[in-house]
Amino acid sequence: MNKSRQLGQTDLYLSPLGLGTWQYSTKDSSGTSMWGNTETETVYEIIKYSLQNGMNWIDTAEIYGNGTSETFIGEVTQRLQREDALATNPFIASKWFPLARSASSIAKTIDDRLEYLQVPTIDLYQIHQPTSRSSLRKQIEAMVSLAEQHKVKQIGVSNFSAKQMIKAHRLLQEYGMTLASNQVKYNLLHRSPEKNGTLEAAKELGITIIAYSPLQQGLLTGRFHEQPESLSKVSRFRKLQSNLTTKTLQRTEPLYQELKRLSLNYGMTISQISLNWLINAQGDTVLAIPGASKIQQAQDNVEAMNFDLSNSDIERLNRISATL
Numbered sequence: 001m002n003k004s005r006q007l008g009q010t011d012l013y014l015s016p017l018g019l020g021t022w023q024y025s026t027k028d029s030s031g032t033s034m035w036g037n038t039e040t041e042t043v044y045e046i047i048k049y050s051l052q053n054g055m056n057w058i059d060t061a062e063i064y065g066n067g068t069s070e071t072f073i074g075e076v077t078q079r080l081q082r083e084d085a086l087a088t089n090p091f092i093a094s095k096w097f098p099l100a101r102s103a104s105s106i107a108k109t110i111d112d113r114l115e116y117l118q119v120p121t122i123d124l125y126q127i128h129q130p131t132s133r134s135s136l137r138k139q140i141e142a143m144v145s146l147a148e149q150h151k152v153k154q155i156g157v158s159n160f161s162a163k164q165m166i167k168a169h170r171l172l173q174e175y176g177m178t179l180a181s182n183q184v185k186y187n188l189l190h191r192s193p194e195k196n197g198t199l200e201a202a203k204e205l206g207i208t209i210i211a212y213s214p215l216q217q218g219l220l221t222g223r224f225h226e227q228p229e230s231l232s233k234v235s236r237f238r239k240l241q242s243n244l245t246t247k248t249l250q251r252t253e254p255l256y257q258e259l260k261r262l263s264l265n266y267g268m269t270i271s272q273i274s275l276n277w278l279i280n281a282q283g284d285t286v287l288a289i290p291g292a293s294k295i296q297q298a299q300d301n302v303e304a305m306n307f308d309l310s311n312s313d314i315e316r317l318n319r320i321s322a323t324l
């Protein structure tokens, strides 16, 4: 059920699902992204619905449209506040992009983040990837400095291996902080965090795992199994990223059938079963951030927090997905 969970060992309590916003990388036909354009009113409706119906946080990143996603979030949350439409302000998670950059860019770029998001501080600031020109120590030092200046509250990483994650945690401990989270790809068709030690180490050290691509970019919603021809509308990059092919649909048919059976049993949708597995199978360690490009998807996804799969159904899903 939708009970807030402690983010790592911090004083932040987040809903099991937050809103992913990579989808909002292109504003009102002003560019291109693998997700296509998103209209301002659609983003407004999605964010409003999500925040009014149980989500209390939003995940974004500098790299999502070079600030476009952050700008969308800033504008929409300001508008919702003016309209008195929110009981509380959402928590915001964003990310610094390290590729081909050194740690000095962390301090240089933070003010843009705050300006676009229209907030004085970012609740969770994450290092987007483990590859940078600077050592991890230098990056952590720059992140800690932002925390000391109250520009960010908590520090997380993304796409870090178990070893890299443990190192980031130990470095933060030297500065009296802990690593709040590691954001990694995790879903019923991509369970590597269970096998590569990331999940185990996160549980041991009290670090939250934030699952991205929780619906395998649509594959775990049933829509492509039901209408395989709709695969042709998906961008080449997305197909590559999530292995969206006819062969994959055939291989994953047993899981689709099980998700369909459970969806009928519980009176929930296939997407809701897939998301509920993620936020229930590993206790409170895992949070997930489904993206939505349509209001119906947001409505569908938030409901995934309002029921619990039984242990035996979770086990059955574990078994079937392990055989694919």
Ligand SMILES: NC(=O)c1ccc[n+]([C@@H]2O[C@H](COP(=O)([O-])OP(=O)(O)OC[C@H]3O[C@@H](n4cnc5c(N)ncnc54)[C@H](OP(=O)(O)O)[C@@H]3O)[C@@H](O)[C@H]2O)c1
Residues within 6 Å of the ligand: 019, 020, 021, 022, 023, 035, 059, 060, 128, 158, 159, 183, 184, 211, 212, 213, 214, 215, 216, 217, 218, 221, 223, 271, 289, 290, 291, 292, 293, 294, 296, 297, 298, 300, 301
């Ligand atoms: N840290 C990282 O490196 C990293 C990497 C990837 C993503 N992320 C984050 O994770 C978030 C989510 O991951 P993601 O966007 O890759 O994948 P995802 O959440 O698995 O898939 C999102 C897409 O699935 C479809 N969808 C969502 N809900 C649906 C529903 N209820 N019914 C039918 N279709 C539905 C939509 O596709 P259509 O738009 O085609 O309708 C939507 O755009 C991103 O927004 C981003 O914030 C982080």
